Amino acid sequence: xxxxxxxxxxxxxxxxxxxxxxxxxxxxxxxxxxxxxxxxxxxxxxxxxxxxxxxxxxxxxxxxxxxxxxxxxxxxxxxxxxxxxxxxxxxxxxxxxxxxxxxxxxxxxxxxxxxxxxxxxxxxxxxxxxxxxxxxxxxxxxxxxxxxxxxxxxxxxxxxxxxxxxxxxxxxxxxxxxxxxxxxxxxxxxxxxxxxxxxxxxxxxxxxxxxxxxxxxxxxxxxxxxxxxxxxxxxxxxxxxxxxxxxxxxxxxxxxxxxxxxxxxxxxxxxxxxxxxxxxxxxxxxxxxxxxxxxxxxxxxxxxxxxxxxxxxxxxxxxxxxx
Amino acid sequence: xxxxxxxxxxxxxxxxxxxxxxxxxxxxxxxxxxxxxxxxxxxxxxxxxxxxxxxxxxxxxxxxxxxxxxxxxxxxxxxxxxxxxxxxxxxxxxxxxxxxxxxxxxxxxxxxxxxxxxxxxxxxxxxxxxxxxxxxxxxxxxxxxxxxxxxxxxxxxxxxxxxxxxxxxxxxxxxxxxxxxxxxxxxxxxxxxxxxxxxxxxxxxxxxxxxxxxxxxxxxxxxxxxxxxxxxxxxxxxxxxxxxxxxxxxxxxxxxxxxxxxxxxxxxxxxxxxxxxxxxxxxxxxxxxxxxxxxxxxxxxxxxxxxxxxxxxxxxxxxxxxxxxxxxxxxxxxxxxxxxxxxxxxxxxxxxxxxxxxxxxxxxxxxxxxxxxxxxxxxxxxxxxxxxxxxxxxxxxxxxxxxxxxxxxxxxxxxxxxxxxxxxxxxxxxxxxxxxxxxxxxxxxxxxxxxxxxxxxxxxxxxxxxxxxxxxxxxxxxxxxxxxxxxxxxxxxxxxxxxxxxxxxxxxxxxxxxxxxxxxxxxxxxxxxxxxxxx
Numbered sequence: 001x002x003x004x005x006x007x008x009x010x011x012x013x014x015x016x017x018x019x020x021x022x023x024x025x026x027x028x029x030x031x032x033x034x035x036x037x038x039x040x041x042x043x044x045x046x047x048x049x050x051x052x053x054x055x056x057x058x059x060x061x062x063x064x065x066x067x068x069x070x071x072x073x074x075x076x077x078x079x080x081x082x083x084x085x086x087x088x089x090x091x092x093x094x095x096x097x098x099x100x101x102x103x104x105x106x107x108x109x110x111x112x113x114x115x116x117x118x119x120x121x122x123x124x125x126x127x128x129x130x131x132x133x134x135x136x137x138x139x140x141x142x143x144x145x146x147x148x149x150x151x152x153x154x155x156x157x158x159x160x161x162x163x164x165x166x167x168x169x170x171x172x173x174x175x176x177x178x179x180x181x182x183x184x185x186x187x188x189x190x191x192x193x194x195x196x197x198x199x200x201x202x203x204x205x206x207x208x209x210x211x212x213x214x215x216x217x218x219x220x221x222x223x224x225x226x227x228x229x230x231x232x233x234x235x236x237x238x239x240x241x242x243x244x245x246x247x248x249x250x251x252x253x254x255x256x257x258x259x260x261x262x263x264x265x266x267x268x269x270x271x272x273x274x275x276x277x278x279x280x281x282x283x284x285x286x287x288x289x290x291x292x293x294x295x296x297x298x299x300x301x302x303x304x305x306x307x308x309x310x311x312x313x314x315x316x317x318x319x320x321x322x323x
Numbered sequence: 324x325x326x327x328x329x330x331x332x333x334x335x336x337x338x339x340x341x342x343x344x345x346x347x348x349x350x351x352x353x354x355x356x357x358x359x360x361x362x363x364x365x366x367x368x369x370x371x372x373x374x375x376x377x378x379x380x381x382x383x384x385x386x387x388x389x390x391x392x393x394x395x396x397x398x399x400x401x402x403x404x405x406x407x408x409x410x411x412x413x414x415x416x417x418x419x420x421x422x423x424x425x426x427x428x429x430x431x432x433x434x435x436x437x438x439x440x441x442x443x444x445x446x447x448x449x450x451x452x453x454x455x456x457x458x459x460x461x462x463x464x465x466x467x468x469x470x471x472x473x474x475x476x477x478x479x480x481x482x483x484x485x486x487x488x489x490x491x492x493x494x495x496x497x498x499x500x501x502x503x504x505x506x507x508x509x510x511x512x513x514x515x516x517x518x519x520x521x522x523x524x525x526x527x528x529x530x531x532x533x534x535x536x537x538x539x540x541x542x543x544x545x546x547x548x549x550x551x552x553x554x555x556x557x558x559x560x561x562x563x564x565x566x567x568x569x570x571x572x573x574x575x576x577x578x579x580x581x582x583x584x585x586x587x588x589x590x591x592x593x594x595x596x597x598x599x600x601x602x603x604x605x606x607x608x609x610x611x612x613x614x615x616x617x618x619x620x621x622x623x624x625x626x627x628x629x630x631x632x633x634x635x636x637x638x639x640x641x642x643x644x645x646x647x648x649x650x651x652x653x654x655x656x657x658x659x660x661x662x663x664x665x666x667x668x669x670x671x672x673x674x675x676x677x678x679x680x681x682x683x684x685x686x687x688x689x690x691x692x693x694x695x696x697x698x699x700x701x702x703x704x705x706x707x708x709x710x711x712x713x714x715x716x717x718x719x720x721x722x723x724x725x726x727x728x729x730x731x732x733x734x735x736x737x738x739x740x741x742x743x744x745x746x747x748x749x750x751x752x753x754x755x756x757x758x759x760x761x762x763x764x765x766x767x768x769x770x771x772x773x774x775x776x777x778x779x780x781x782x783x784x785x786x787x788x789x790x791x792x793x794x795x796x797x798x799x800x801x802x803x804x805x806x807x808x809x810x811x812x813x814x815x816x817x818x819x820x821x822x823x824x825x826x827x828x829x830x831x832x833x834x835x836x837x838x839x840x841x842x843x844x845x846x847x848x849x850x851x852x853x854x855x856x857x858x
Contacts, residue, residue: 033739034743035739038475047774049479050474050477053475084390085391085392160581165584165585173571173578173587179542267575268575268577270573270578270582272546276546286389
């Protein structure tokens with residue numbers, strides 16, 4: 001079997017195991033949270049009677065193990081179940097129907113940010129390695145370090161203040177719905193994407209710079225220099241291919257952050273992404289939704305890490321063609 | 324009013340209808356001896372005050388969750404209340420800006436048999452958004468929705484006194500109550516009880532969003548937004564001016580403020596008090612402040628030591644620096660409480676004497692009466708009860724030291740506060756959004772058998788009066804009974820009513836409105852029906 005295929009299959013198998021463990025952990029921790037869906041929804045209106053009626057209707061009066069087995073069994077059949085909200089009425093809201101538009105929005109924002117941020121940080125990083133210790137290098141380092149060290153909500157407020165209130169170039173609210181036209185979606189998501197770009201560029205750019213500089217000291221780079229390869233070509237042709245592995249890992253890590261970790265930015269810009277959905281669902285104890293979100297997040301991490309590993313294998317001939 | 328003024332007013336009316344021009348009006352005004360500037364300002368003012376049709380009204384609300392449902396029995400807060408009730412629907416009755424109850428879907432209502440039997444006449448010619456006429460059957464099905472064994476409705480306990488509910492012809496609904504209740508028309512004004520169309524099988528159609536209100540539902544995206552278009556056949560004259568209305572759920576108060584500043588919304592609720600001056604400084608915005616029925620309280624379990632001694636309770640009531648808390652924690656946005664949960668704007672409210680203010684000498688006197696030199700107890704608080712609960716408690720702790728009272732403030736987790744702390748710990752921070760009648764408030768939280776009796780206070784005289792007053796139809800006698808009840812609660816009860824909070828909201832200057840209601844936020848939750856754009 002080809003080593004790449006073998007690794008992919010191995011990783012996928014491990015990933016499934018991880019997902020299973022995650023599902024147990026999530027289910028158990030939600031069970032341990034104080035209060036239930038009925039109390040959360042009814043608030044002060046929760047009398048023992050209404051709570052009991054509620055719990056019976058959504059099946060919460062059965063033991064946790066039974067509910068877990070039933071849930072995992074349904075997931076294996078591709079059924080994420082129904083949200084507790086709206087249960088009992090004739091309109092049941094399935095979890096997948098609830099999550100799908102939010103997930104689309106989240107991926108939209110993540111991809112939009114990635115399209116800008118990844119090439120930008122690679123470009124900045126390569127230039128910084130090329131012109132190491134120059135004024136350019138120092139400025140880029142300082143600026144990106146500043147943006148990464150500033151909390152994302154603060155960057156968001158600053159951008160909003162300048163670009164939405166002082167100069168009304170962008171919207172301060174990024175509310176979109178499924179009827180929003182594509183271009184308007186991009187326009188509305190511009191400020192959140194810019195905020196996220198500022199947050200993640202530093203990490204990827206510095207990793208690119210560091211791994212390139214690390215390689216510049218190695219003997220084969222000295223050889224390239226001695227045989228007269230121009231510096232720029234030496235970096236792009238000889239150093240970069242060997243630097244892909246660590247860079248890809250960092251990029252994967254940041255992309256995962258774009259999917260699972262942007263709830264603060266979503267709240268500030270009122271962008272209906274999956275982070276807000278999950279936080280809402282945790283506070284209202286809408287377990288089926290929380291569990292599905294957590295599984296999606298875990299799967300995102302596993303898949304992105306897997307792709308980073310594939311990139312490092314493919315770009316490294318020693319791993320690609322083992323003896 | 325003299326003759327000239329009378330003619331001018333008539334002319335102004337004509338001008339507003341577009342029958343005479345501004346120039347013609349000005350000429351007329353000049354001829355009657357009014358200066359040019361005055362004539363101009365008369366015209367402009369009348370033009371601005373006069374409701375105008377049109378516009379897309381956008382409101383940012385600090386509530387809303389993905390779990391929100393179309394089922395009115397489960398409306399949790401302002402978002403569903405304002406959008407899916409105040410904008411979309413009507414109840415049998417409504418509460419006007421002065422706190423009086425008046426007919427809405429019901430044209431009239433009257434009681435007999437000591438307020439035990441209520442007859443509501445359904446207004447003629449009110450239609451649902453699908454064109455169907457509202458009948459007594461729809462009303463009964465809508466209220467029946469909250470009853471029954473499996474009901475999860477928040478209105479279930481409100482309607483539990485209804486013994487029989489039947490239609491008498493297509494336009495009359497008769498209620499028979501288990502006991503007299505002169506305030507029953509107030510009960511059915513609640514936002515959980517909109518009138519909805521009946522299904523052929525006897526249940527009610529709450530799912531489709533077809534109601535009777537000033538706007539029809541376009542799209543409801545739980546936790547994100549709800550949008551509406553004008554209902555051209557709305558039965559109420561002079562209501563529902565906007566072409567379209569949109570409610571956005573913006574939970575972050577800074578995001579809400581920014582949306583208003585950048586003109587993306589026209590109205591926001593729950594302003595951040597710390598940045599209020601910036602909003603006030605903006606020439607395009609107006610900040611409004613209404614003292615509502617809501618109050619921030621600390622409640623003790625009077626069945627537990629040391630709170631079972633009324634002297635201890637009095638000592639505690641005199642140890643709270645309400646004025647200082649109002650000034651420093653709530654920046655003056657509210658009215659100090661006097662251990663009476665009935666807001667001053669509610670009918671039959673009194674201000675019991677002596678006023679409970681910060682008074683270390685009196686506090687110590689009561690401690691001595693209780694046979695104590697000093698007092699120490701735990702106070703469980705979290706900002707989940709109300710924003711500022713922790714800060715207020717800490718300030719109280721500092722000031723109470725001078726009264727010989729040592730308060731141990733315990734900060735409880737916000738998550739699950741209402742399940743694990745409220746009604747469980749002996750002394751906790753709590754909040755009531757208030758009720759429009761004395762009876763309703765007292766029955767909900769202070770009656771001996773109330774599910775939410777969070778002080779566990781059972782006063783025989785109080786409960787006797789509560790039941791007697793409920794069926795008393797003589798207003799003067801009722802007022803006297805309610806005054807006595809409020810006095811008893813003030814002197815003996817386990818609540819420390821710190822303050823009545825204000826609804827602080829902000830809106831664009833080009834919005835016009837009448838007197839703003841105090842029963843709920845957002846003009847009694849009916850802002851979309853009652854307000855209009857002036858330009």
